[in-house]
Amino acid sequence: MKRIDLHLLGPLIALIGLFILGALLNPAFLAPANLSNVLARSAFIGLIAVGMTFVITQGGLDLSVGSMAAFLAGITIMAMNALVGVTGENWGTILLGMGVALAGGAMAGYVNGALITKARIEAFIVTLGTMGIFRSLVTWLADGGTLSLDSGLRSIYRPVYYGGIGWITWPIITFAIVAVLGEWVMRHTRFGRHVEAIGSNDRVARYSAVDVARVRLLTYVLLGTLVGLATILYVPRLGSASGSTGVLWELEAIAAVIIGGTALKGGRGRVWGTVVGVLILSMIDNILNLTDLVSPYLNGAIQGVIIVLAVVLQREKRAAE
Amino acid sequence: MKRRNLLKLPMAAAALSLIASGALAQDETTVIGVSIPSATHGFMGGLNWHAQDTIDRLEATYDNLDFVLSTAGDPGKQVSDIEDMLATRNIDALVVLPFESEPLTDPVKMVKEEGKFVTVVDRGLAEDGIEDLYVAGDNTAFGRVAGEYFRDNLDAGAKIVVLRGIPTTLDNERVDAFQAALEGSDKEILDMQHGNWNRDDAFNVMQDYLAKYPEIDAVWAADDDMAIGVLEAIAQAGREDEMVVVGGAGMKEIVSRIMESDPQLPVNVTYPPALISSAIEMTALNFVSNAPMTGRYIISSQLITPENAEQYYFPDSPF
Numbered sequence: 001m002k003r004i005d006l007h008l009l010g011p012l013i014a015l016i017g018l019f020i021l022g023a024l025l026n027p028a029f030l031a032p033a034n035l036s037n038v039l040a041r042s043a044f045i046g047l048i049a050v051g052m053t054f055v056i057t058q059g060g061l062d063l064s065v066g067s068m069a070a071f072l073a074g075i076t077i078m079a080m081n082a083l084v085g086v087t088g089e090n091w092g093t094i095l096l097g098m099g100v101a102l103a104g105g106a107m108a109g110y111v112n113g114a115l116i117t118k119a120r121i122e123a124f125i126v127t128l129g130t131m132g133i134f135r136s137l138v139t140w141l142a143d144g145g146t147l148s149l150d151s152g153l154r155s156i157y158r159p160v161y162y163g164g165i166g167w168i169t170w171p172i173i174t175f176a177i178v179a180v181l182g183e184w185v186m187r188h189t190r191f192g193r194h195v196e197a198i199g200s201n202d203r204v205a206r207y208s209a210v211d212v213a214r215v216r217l218l219t220y221v222l223l224g225t226l227v228g229l230a231t232i233l234y235v236p237r238l239g240s241a242s243g244s245t246g247v248l249w250e251l252e253a254i255a256a257v258i259i260g261g262t263a264l265k266g267g268r269g270r271v272w273g274t275v276v277g278v279l280i281l282s283m284i285d286n287i288l289n290l291t292d293l294v295s296p297y298l299n300g301a302i303q304g305v306i307i308v309l310a311v312v313l314q315r316e317k318r319a320a321e
Numbered sequence: 322m323k324r325r326n327l328l329k330l331p332m333a334a335a336a337l338s339l340i341a342s343g344a345l346a347q348d349e350t351t352v353i354g355v356s357i358p359s360a361t362h363g364f365m366g367g368l369n370w371h372a373q374d375t376i377d378r379l380e381a382t383y384d385n386l387d388f389v390l391s392t393a394g395d396p397g398k399q400v401s402d403i404e405d406m407l408a409t410r411n412i413d414a415l416v417v418l419p420f421e422s423e424p425l426t427d428p429v430k431m432v433k434e435e436g437k438f439v440t441v442v443d444r445g446l447a448e449d450g451i452e453d454l455y456v457a458g459d460n461t462a463f464g465r466v467a468g469e470y471f472r473d474n475l476d477a478g479a480k481i482v483v484l485r486g487i488p489t490t491l492d493n494e495r496v497d498a499f500q501a502a503l504e505g506s507d508k509e510i511l512d513m514q515h516g517n518w519n520r521d522d523a524f525n526v527m528q529d530y531l532a533k534y535p536e537i538d539a540v541w542a543a544d545d546d547m548a549i550g551v552l553e554a555i556a557q558a559g560r561e562d563e564m565v566v567v568g569g570a571g572m573k574e575i576v577s578r579i580m581e582s583d584p585q586l587p588v589n590v591t592y593p594p595a596l597i598s599s600a601i602e603m604t605a606l607n608f609v610s611n612a613p614m615t616g617r618y619i620i621s622s623q624l625i626t627p628e629n630a631e632q633y634y635f636p637d638s639p640f
Contacts, residue, residue, distance in 0.1 A: 244546075
């Protein structure tokens with residue numbers, strides 16, 4: 001009989017507890033429309049957090065993802081608005097816009113990764129720098145206001161966030177596919193194993209003929225691309241981007257990764273845990289809005305307590321091992 | 322030979338600039354420092370645009386006026402900006418929109434003690450009597466005007482949900498006045514949560530309101546950035562016909578929809594980002610005219626209706 005691995009289940013128990021609590025407090029919680037909303041909202045942070053799991057597992061960090069998302073949303077909107085005069089209001093223009101988001105994300109990730117691996121600057125410092133750069137760029141591009149997508153394109157693009165198969169909307173489907181792929185890559189591919197090996201000891205990894213710099217660089221490119229993918233889903237929601245888009249997303253993504261059981265110092269990554277972490281975070285938000293349990297001033301405190309609790313739950317189990 | 326010439330060049334430039342600054346000091350240019358929060362939110366974006374626009378216009382009009390504009394993302398940076406203006410630009414006047422009242426009070430007081438003219442905009446300082454001129458929007462009226470509109474125009478027993486801003490005294494003033502205006506009427510406030518003056522947060526909160534309450538007749542979004550998020554959430558739920566949305570501050574997209582008599586957006590309440598223009602202009606007039614420019618100048622909040630919307634529409638502003 002295999003003993004049940006309790007410390008693995010910590011975040012899952014927290015999520016199930018929250019789910020039951022939500023259902024008890026307000027029956028509206030279980031309505032498909034509400035669950036669909038919560039899952040769709042989680043998709044942005046979720047996609048970014050899956051990429052962040054790889055970066056953190058190899059021992060890195062990326063603080064720039066929130067600003068990067070805002071910047072990518074900005075250039076995507078500007079590109080589509082510029083193209084609409086040439087290519088017209090159709091899916092072609094939107095696909096080109098999506099290409100801009102993905103390519104821009106991969107490029108932004110490459111810049112971060114290259115500065116970290118080639119120029120050998122601490123990841124924390126590089127991404128702190130690019131965080132400020134991306135945020136300023138989007139504010140500058142928007143002239144301090146808001147960039148809005150052409151309204152004709154808006155109505156074509158809108159179903160990408162709001163549509164789907166029944167109440168399972170495209171953001172949910174995308175998030176699910178990326179999560180499954182992410183878990184598979186982490187567990188069953190050479191890339192995933194190299195990422196974990198570098199995170200636990202990069203010197204040993206180097207002696208074992210792992211191209212450390214290349215793998216590290218790739219994790220940032222992967223993260224950037226996923227930020228681009230999140231942007232593709234974000235833009236049709238409100239059709240706009242401004243200096244206040246994506247504020248603190250980086251911290252939410254990092255929190256989700258840590259809640260999910262990935263070690264902040266690297267070496268052990270769990271993509272499915274990250275997914276649970278993301279769901280915990282957005283479910284707390286939803287439950288607090290659906291109930292009048294505490295003063296709205298305390299919402300942040302409740303979230304903080306649950307984040308810490310979820311991690312404590314794992315640590316205790318690990319110590320008992 | 323060449324090297325020597327290269328060395329001479331910066332020295333000549335330095336000498337020239339010395340002469341130039343001496344000349345400047347002689348014809349008594351007035352330097353006005355303007356310190357405002359940076360453009361991280363629609364309203365502040367508009368405010369930045371109006372500040373820059375006003376400065377450009379005044380500099381073109383008056384040869385003897387010079388402006389220093391700085392924008393800060395937090396109170397600490399704003400204090401440093403003001404110290405720099407005093408130390409290196411020798412300002413004669415300061416126009417400041419404090420990021421936060423408490424931390425800015427002492428630094429602004431120091432500017433005043435140096436004998437400079439001080440104009441405080443919108444958010445007051447924690448201590449009375451420091452500034453020469455105070456220019457502000459009316460937060461109480463902002464909440465009251467919206468509350469009175471709901472009181473007088475909604476059906477009896479109407480249910481209202483509220484989206485609050487970032488927890489601040491300014492937000493409290495608005496919400497208190499809104500509640501006071503509705504007090505004793507037969508309209509009911511179902512819920513109040515913070516949307517933090519942010520589209521995405523407001524979208525999420527509104528989705529949750531819609532899940533929680535089967536009947537909502539009106540939304541006070543209290544800010545047009547939040548109103549955009551609210552409108553999207555309502556559209557997603559397909560409940561556009563059930564409720565009206567009242568935002569605030571007069572974003573151009575919202576004002577243009579009011580001009581077209583959109584039934585979902587009957588009115589808006591002003592809180593003009595152009596109030597910074599009033600402040601800069603009045604401060605400038607203090608130096609170029611004989612008109613007295615001290616005291617308090619409160620710009621009241623107006624109700625924007627389809628009839629008068631045109632005069633609140635600024636197509637060039639980013640907000």
